[in-house]
Amino acid sequence: GQQVMQIPQYQHVQEGEDFTTYCNSSTTLSNIQWYKQRPGGHPVFLIQLVKSGEVKKQKRLTFQFGEAKKNSSLHITATQTTDVGTYFCAWPNMEYGNKLVFGAGTILRVKS
Amino acid sequence: NAGVTQTPKFQVLKTGQSMTLQCAQDMNHEYMSWYRQDPGMGLRLIHYSVGAGITDQGEVPNGYNVSRSTTEDFPLRLLSAAPSQTSVYFCASSYSSPTLTEAFFGQGTRLTVV
Numbered sequence: 088g089q090q091v092m093q094i095p096q097y098q099h100v101q102e103g104e105d106f107t108t109y110c111n112s113s114t115t116l117s118n119i120q121w122y123k124q125r126p127g128g129h130p131v132f133l134i135q136l137v138k139s140g141e142v143k144k145q146k147r148l149t150f151q152f153g154e155a156k157k158n159s160s161l162h163i164t165a166t167q168t169t170d171v172g173t174y175f176c177a178w179p180n181m182e183y184g185n186k187l188v189f190g191a192g193t194i195l196r197v198k199s
Numbered sequence: 200n201a202g203v204t205q206t207p208k209f210q211v212l213k214t215g216q217s218m219t220l221q222c223a224q225d226m227n228h229e230y231m232s233w234y235r236q237d238p239g240m241g242l243r244l245i246h247y248s249v250g251a252g253i254t255d256q257g258e259v260p261n262g263y264n265v266s267r268s269t270t271e272d273f274p275l276r277l278l279s280a281a282p283s284q285t286s287v288y289f290c291a292s293s294y295s296s297p298t299l300t301e302a303f304f305g306q307g308t309r310l311t312v313v
Binding site for chain 2: 117130183186190191
């Protein structure tokens with residue numbers, strides 16, 4: 088069956104350092120979304136990637152979708168304390184009628 | 200717009216009790232979903248609806264029932280609560296399939312079963 092791993096599970100960085108989280112799938116994905124959840128909050132949509140090799144930027148955030156559409160990453164340049172939270176990738180899962188399912192998430196903590 | 204509203208925000212149940220988690224959206228979205236969030240496991244899809252009168256099961260449907268009598272409301276029923284159902288529950292809605300468009304989440308219901 089389809090398996091998607093999100094790594095790392097947890098990362099603690101110094102403010103100003105960069106941060107990257109990855110989602111790696113065993114099968115080709117039709118698209119992938121990224122969400123951010125602040126501590127105690129709810130997931131908030133960040134972006135959707137659809138095309139092979141797609142790269143999108145939102146200020147200090149860079150999102151990539153691999154050429155084979157099996158991998159995706161979210162990179163934050165020069166982290167700030169406002170970046171703290173859990174970052175999730177999400178994708179249509181064929182085992183559940185293409186419903187949106189989520190990765191385990193990467194928890195980001197930033198030391199100031 | 201209120202967006203997606205979930206009630207209650209917190210609930211403590213005893214094992215065997217039943218209850219309904221409420222979810223309402225005012226964005227006229229056809230698609231609504233329920234997820235549970237447990238530490239280290241991300242969000243897992245419980246049930247899903249593509250419109251009034253239509254529901255479907257997700258990854259972890261056992262112990263939960265849903266119905267969708269109106270576009271606005273999508274309640275989640277716990278039939279006989281178990282400690283394994285202690286979790287944070289999120290309701291989400293989207294204009295079209297959430298695999299194609301942004302999903303909007305409610306604030307969550309933190310449920311403890313003792």
